[in-house]
Amino acid sequence: MSGQRTPDVLIVGGGLVGLTAALVLRHHGVCVTLVERRAGTSPQPKARRFHMRTMEIFRELGLAGLVHAAARDLAGHDHMAAGRTLAEAERLPLWQPAGGIAVEVSPELPCLLAQDSLEPLLRAAAVEAGADVRFGTGLLGFEQTGDEVIGRLEHAEIRARYLIAADGARSGIREALGITRAGSGALGGPNVNVYFTADLADVVRGREFNLCQIDHPDAPGALACVDGRHRWVFMSPGGDTERDWPSLLRTALGVPVPDLDVRSVLPWQAEMLVAERYSAGRVFLAGDAAHVMPPYAASGANTGIADVHNLGWKLAAVLRGQAAPGLLDTYHAERRPAGWFAAEQSARRTESFRLGAPDPTLAHPYVLAAGGFQYTAGAIVPDGSEEPTLDFAPAGRVGTRVPHRWLDDGRAVSTLDVAGPRWAVLPGGGRVDFAGPGEVLLLRPDHVVAWRGTGADDAARVRDALLQG
Numbered sequence: 371m372s373g374q375r376t377p378d379v380l381i382v383g384g385g386l387v388g389l390t391a392a393l394v395l396r397h398h399g400v401c402v403t404l405v406e407r408r409a410g411t412s413p414q415p416k417a418r419r420f421h422m423r424t425m426e427i428f429r430e431l432g433l434a435g436l437v438h439a440a441a442r443d444l445a446g447h448d449h450m451a452a453g454r455t456l457a458e459a460e461r462l463p464l465w466q467p468a469g470g471i472a473v474e475v476s477p478e479l480p481c482l483l484a485q486d487s488l489e490p491l492l493r494a495a496a497v498e499a500g501a502d503v504r505f506g507t508g509l510l511g512f513e514q515t516g517d518e519v520i521g522r523l524e525h526a527e528i529r530a531r532y533l534i535a536a537d538g539a540r541s542g543i544r545e546a547l548g549i550t551r552a553g554s555g556a557l558g559g560p561n562v563n564v565y566f567t568a569d570l571a572d573v574v575r576g577r578e579f580n581l582c583q584i585d586h587p588d589a590p591g592a593l594a595c596v597d598g599r600h601r602w603v604f605m606s607p608g609g610d611t612e613r614d615w616p617s618l619l620r621t622a623l624g625v626p627v628p629d630l631d632v633r634s635v636l637p638w639q640a641e642m643l644v645a646e647r648y649s650a651g652r653v654f655l656a657g658d659a660a661h662v663m664p665p666y667a668a669s670g671a672n673t674g675i676a677d678v679h680n681l682g683w684k685l686a687a688v689l690r691g692q693a694a695p696g697l698l699d700t701y702h703a704e705r706r707p708a709g710w711f712a713a714e715q716s717a718r719r720t721e722s723f724r725l726g727a728p729d730p731t732l733a734h735p736y737v738l739a740a741g742g743f744q745y746t747a748g749a750i751v752p753d754g755s756e757e758p759t760l761d762f763a764p765a766g767r768v769g770t771r772v773p774h775r776w777l778d779d780g781r782a783v784s785t786l787d788v789a790g791p792r793w794a795v796l797p798g799g800g801r802v803d804f805a806g807p808g809e810v811l812l813l814r815p816d817h818v819v820a821w822r823g824t825g826a827d828d829a830a831r832v833r834d835a836l837l838q839g
């Protein structure tokens with residue numbers, strides 16, 4: 371078992387991003403140890419919306435069915451609602467993309483699943499996949515030599531070829547490396563998330579929602595639905611965590627709730643900050659360690675999951691000796707602009723959310739949700755189409771994730787299933803209508819179009835050249 375061997379990669383942090391990193395690396399056959407200082411997974415629901423692109427990554431890992439099944443309680447809870455209290459709230463019409471989307475965008479639907487339900491599922495899957503997952507184990511320090519990283523634990527040390535710092539927004543590893551962050555910093559005032567249980571199923575029946583804006587002057591905030599019945603989070607503006615939460619919640623709900631039980635209170639502050647460098651030597655930052663952003667575009671965890679999907683195949687290729695170490699530099703070149711874009715868009719969404727007026731210059735939401743962001747430099751062969759666009763117009767451009775088309779009548783195999791964990795050559799024509807007959811697309815293991823051309827032999831040569839840097 372991998373637990374007995376020296377790991378190739380040490381992952382620090384057992385949140386959504388660290389656990390996904392372990393799964394991606396195991397998918398590529400890499401021996402991995404994950405250390406997490408907490409005894410258990412997240413006690414707070416926090417993230418709840420997982421985008422199509424994340425579900426495509428879970429699909430590749432064989433986990434999409436499991437995640438959708440765990441999310442079934444909130445299937446159909448896509449609406450927003452608003453009112454003076456929950457009792458008076460009405461559902462708002464469902465958001466539809468402006469102008470519609472001409473073709474089916476993804477083989478996977480997005481899903482609503484609370485972080486405290488998803489993390490245990492990923493932890494179990496990582497163990498099942500052969501990762502050495504150690505909760506209750508903090509990294510106390512580390513050093514890098516020419517060919518390894520040595521991590522210091524309480525009673526032992528771990529040597530690995532590479533280290534992934536998925537240790538969250540206050541990343542001690544990022545600080546130890548002296549990596550600074552850029553961005554707007556704190557946005558708006560402090561907030562408090564109050565996680566509580568109460569049986570509200572009868573109150574919301576027929577008005578099921580994802581988020582309900584509460585306008586009561588004594589209890590303004592937003593009520594997020596965690597399981598559609600018992601579990602709820604009330605997001606309250608202000609930094610005071612010591613308020614009489616049961617009475618404030620009863621005001622916001624507008625109904626007697628005899629079984630109301632406040633489980634935990636989490637202060638948080640919306641911030642937009644992105645690390646100036648995503649790597650230093652053999653250490654790579656991922657997730658909140660690399661970028662923090664306001665939660666209103668639901669992109670923090672989703673962006674972190676895409677980080678490690680990008681990093682995983684590159685580390686595997688270098689560890690197997692199939693790629694030169696220079697390939698690892700493309701992680702910063704690709705993911706830093708992607709992180710900045712997600713954080714900046716999330717920050718601007720916060721502003722338009724606060725002003726109550728949509729900002730027409732914002733990117734189409736699917737650019738974030740369906741992998742529409744375009745890499746302009748990295749492990750790709752630019753062809754002049756790399757002009758990042760705010761429209762969502764998947765066309766198989768170099769540097770974007772391949773557009774989804776079903777390749778069979780049974781709608782079982784998508785163009786996204788062709789690559790990962792391997793490279794693939796996708797011929798154009800027929801169902802692949804975004805490329806002409808005779809054209810081929812070279813797909814990387816993370817489903818990104820690396821090159822477009824006309825010959826499979828050329829595609830193989832391009833792949834080898836990209837791997838050798």
Ligand SMILES: Cc1cc2nc3c(=O)[nH]c(=O)nc-3n(C[C@H](O)[C@H](O)[C@H](O)COP(=O)(O)OP(=O)(O)OC[C@H]3O[C@@H](n4cnc5c(N)ncnc54)[C@H](O)[C@@H]3O)c2cc1C
Nearest residue numbers: 383385386387407417418419509537538657658670671672
């Ligand atoms: C209210 C709210 C709503 C949100 N909604 C969404 C959403 O809908 N969609 C979305 O995508 N994102 C959302 N987010 C953001 C999302 O929660 C974060 O982006 C995500 O959890 C970050 O995951 P992570 O694994 O990078 O970091 P974390 O979850 O912070 O995990 C880092 C882990 O590292 C561990 N650690 C730290 N130092 C050490 C050490 N030295 N040794 C060992 N372990 C260590 C910590 O204990 C922690 O468990 C939301 C955030 C908030 C606050």
